Amino acid sequence: MAKHHAFRTDIKGLISLFSQLSGQGYSQIGPLVRDGAIMLGEIQSFDDLAQGYTDEQAQGHYRIKPIPNKGLFQYAVGPQSFKQYLHPPRRKLWSTNGTNQNFTVETGDKPQKMVFWGVRSCDLEAIKILDRVFLEGAFVNKWYQQAREQLLIIAASCPLPSANCFCTSTHTGPKPESGFDLGVHEISGNNGIYYLIETGSQKGEKLIKKLQLQWASAEELESMERMIEKAASSMKKRFEPTEAAELLKKTLEHKYWDEVGNRCLSCANCTMVCPTCFCTSTEDITDITGEHSERWLRWDSCFNGDFSYIQGGKVRGSTPARYRQWMTHKLSYWYHQFGTSGCVGCGRCVTWCPVGIDITEGLEELAR
Amino acid sequence: MNKKKLAVWKFASCDGCQLSILDCEDELLTLAAQIEIAYFPEATKTIIEGPYDISLVEGSVTTPHDAIQILEIRKNSKFLISIGACATSGGIQALRNYVKVSEYIKAVYASPEYIDTLETSTAIADHVKVDYELRGCPINKYQLLEVLSSYLHGKKPTVPDHSVCLECKLNGNPCVAVTRDLPCLGPVTQAGCGALCPHYYRGCFGCYGPKENPNTEALASYLSQNLVDDHTILGLFRNFNAGSPAFSKESKNYEKQ
Ligand code: SF4
Ligand code: SF4
Ligand code: SF4
Numbered sequence: 001m002a003k004h005h006a007f008r009t010d011i012k013g014l015i016s017l018f019s020q021l022s023g024q025g026y027s028q029i030g031p032l033v034r035d036g037a038i039m040l041g042e043i044q045s046f047d048d049l050a051q052g053y054t055d056e057q058a059q060g061h062y063r064i065k066p067i068p069n070k071g072l073f074q075y076a077v078g079p080q081s082f083k084q085y086l087h088p089p090r091r092k093l094w095s096t097n098g099t100n101q102n103f104t105v106e107t108g109d110k111p112q113k114m115v116f117w118g119v120r121s122c123d124l125e126a127i128k129i130l131d132r133v134f135l136e137g138a139f140v141n142k143w144y145q146q147a148r149e150q151l152l153i154i155a156a157s158c159p160l161p162s163a164n165c166f167c168t169s170t171h172t173g174p175k176p177e178s179g180f181d182l183g184v185h186e187i188s189g190n191n192g193i194y195y196l197i198e199t200g201s202q203k204g205e206k207l208i209k210k211l212q213l214q215w216a217s218a219e220e221l222e223s224m225e226r227m228i229e230k231a232a233s234s235m236k237k238r239f240e241p242t243e244a245a246e247l248l249k250k251t252l253e254h255k256y257w258d259e260v261g262n263r264c265l266s267c268a269n270c271t272m273v274c275p276t277c278f279c280t281s282t283e284d285i286t287d288i289t290g291e292h293s294e295r296w297l298r299w300d301s302c303f304n305g306d307f308s309y310i311q312g313g314k315v316r317g318s319t320p321a322r323y324r325q326w327m328t329h330k331l332s333y334w335y336h337q338f339g340t341s342g343c344v345g346c347g348r349c350v351t352w353c354p355v356g357i358d359i360t361e362g363l364e365e366l367a368r
Numbered sequence: 369m370n371k372k373k374l375a376v377w378k379f380a381s382c383d384g385c386q387l388s389i390l391d392c393e394d395e396l397l398t399l400a401a402q403i404e405i406a407y408f409p410e411a412t413k414t415i416i417e418g419p420y421d422i423s424l425v426e427g428s429v430t431t432p433h434d435a436i437q438i439l440e441i442r443k444n445s446k447f448l449i450s451i452g453a454c455a456t457s458g459g460i461q462a463l464r465n466y467v468k469v470s471e472y473i474k475a476v477y478a479s480p481e482y483i484d485t486l487e488t489s490t491a492i493a494d495h496v497k498v499d500y501e502l503r504g505c506p507i508n509k510y511q512l513l514e515v516l517s518s519y520l521h522g523k524k525p526t527v528p529d530h531s532v533c534l535e536c537k538l539n540g541n542p543c544v545a546v547t548r549d550l551p552c553l554g555p556v557t558q559a560g561c562g563a564l565c566p567h568y569y570r571g572c573f574g575c576y577g578p579k580e581n582p583n584t585e586a587l588a589s590y591l592s593q594n595l596v597d598d599h600t601i602l603g604l605f606r607n608f609n610a611g612s613p614a615f616s617k618e619s620k621n622y623e624k625q
């Protein structure tokens with residue numbers, strides 16, 4: 001039986017939600033079609049949202065294609081995650097003007113007030129992980145904190161997981177359970193598409209109230225549960241995160257590391273697309289006069305030599321060492337650091353690896 | 369304070385990298401205020417005698433005369449920076465390293481006896497000690513300014529040696545290898561261009577040469593098993609950086625027996 005209450009609407013309810021939010025000065029970020037992929041970007045008008053598309057994903061392979069179903073969420077996650085906006089690829093920390101004796105310092109831009117449309121459950125859990133990384137402990141990332149405090153999240157469940165999704169294994173999907181303001185479920189019924197909306201916060205409730213929607217019927221709630229069960233059971237990739245964490249502790253000297261190291265290009269794509277990889281470097285730029293300098297934060301990766309460079313050399317010079325660092329951190333000692341696995345089962349690292357290396361196959365090899 | 373003296377030299381090259389210097393336009397005046405441009409025939413007739421504080425060297429060594437001249441330049445320069453694919457790996461003209469040059473000369477020139485050339489096109493660092501190598505075909509003018517400014521202000525230049533892929537992702541390009549099955553050298557090529565080609569739906573041509581720790585063998589074998597024929601792979605690695613050790617070695621694996 002369905003436990004939740006939900007509101008029901010057709011697409012018009014979402015459109016009026018969109019206008020309501022525009023009126024409140026939000027920058028609205030959501031999935032849109034760009035350059036043959038579902039990317040994230042600013043949604044200027046509701047029509048900008050990707051609609052009537054699905055995707056096809058395999059190891060090192062991604063395509064989108066139009067489908068007769070004119071739904072908004074009939075595809076799984078694309079290469080970008082909302083990390084893009086909470087922890088941007090490049091961000092100016094500060095700049096300075098003047099000479100040694102006399103200089104001024106200016107901080108970089110402040111985060112915008114944002115709403116995220118269509119956050120899938122895996123990415124929602126990834127945001128919770130980033131929260132632990134940036135907000136807990138002795139050092140709080142103020143920029144992230146500010147972005148996060150102003151953020152409104154409209155989550156969406158997944159009717160059609162991709163062949164690389166494995167959120168059932170990581171217990172992070174396909175239905176958003178918590179951590180959203182509004183949770184949207186797109187149901188393709190006999191009489192067309194309709195949406196069930198759950199509220200997850202007071203902010204969300206306030207927004208919904210203004211829309212004056214009806215309650216969903218018991219049958220509609222059941223259709224939602226059925227859709228989610230179907231999506232969950234369609235996922236074929238499997239592993240048990242706690243077992244993986246233990247396995248990796250025992251296999252630090254396994255021959256798999258050399259095997260995967262021979263195939264891996266240490267190109268860093270997997271870490272760029274991973275919604276929980278958070279590592280950065282700082283870069284300093286000085287202009288020719290020496291009177292203007294800037295410090296930037298940019299995404300970095302354990303696959304780069306410079307990243308583990310300390311006086312005297314690189315801690316991880318070889319590709320096997322780098323791959324092992326990535327996988328063991330993500331799947332094993334992330335538990336010690338942040339209390340959970342670092343993987344939310346989105347499958348991006350598998351899809352966007354240019355040579356199709358698959359983290360779940362790696363676990364199988366290591367268990368052998 | 370005396371201004372640092374800069375010289376710009378040219379060997380076998382297309383002048384594209386020197387043009388990148390001229391392309392600095394707005395920054396050129398600021399540059400000229402900090403640095404004395406003492407020798408730069410492409411830009412000015414004025415010639416101020418050496419020794420020079422900084423020499424920028426474009427082009428590869430392809431003639432016996434080049435091989436002697438670069439020694440002179442080294443003697444006359446405190447800090448020598450080789451710029452561009454020609455100067456750092458021999459350039460596109462390093463394709464000659466894989467053929468018999470004398471036969472080509474016979475085929476092309478009416479009076480081959482006038483041609484005095486070496487069998488190979490080689491990087492500046494193969495002849496003299498180079499203090500800094502700036503990659504690219506052509507170089508990125510912002511990286512050049514960063515290197516010059518770092519030299520003037522005593523800092524390490526921010527010129528990362530990671531893959532083009534990282535830049536591609538920072539810039540929000542959907543990967544053309546994954547979405548379009550295009551052969552792309554990005555995973556083994558050093559960043560610097562801003563992932564220009566993938567942005568325009570092309571695979572990376574490898575203009576910035578091999579990245580740190582390049583696994584050319586794995587990329588080539590994946591391409592050969594899944595996407596393209598061996599001849600195409602040969603062409604990918606025999607390009608602007610054909611003479612770089614990593615690309616050169618990989619290309620030989622795909623030569624027809
Ligand atoms: S490790 Fe891979 S599957 Fe797991 S969260 Fe990161 S990108 Fe997604
Ligand atoms: S991993 Fe799960 S939540 Fe994420 S896109 Fe796939 S099905 Fe949806
Ligand atoms: S696993 Fe794939 S994406 Fe990750 S660094 Fe290696 S080759 Fe690149």
Ligand code: SF4
Nearest residue numbers: 533536543544552554
């Ligand atoms: S398009 Fe090329 S450079 Fe960009 S991520 Fe893909 S393989 Fe790397």
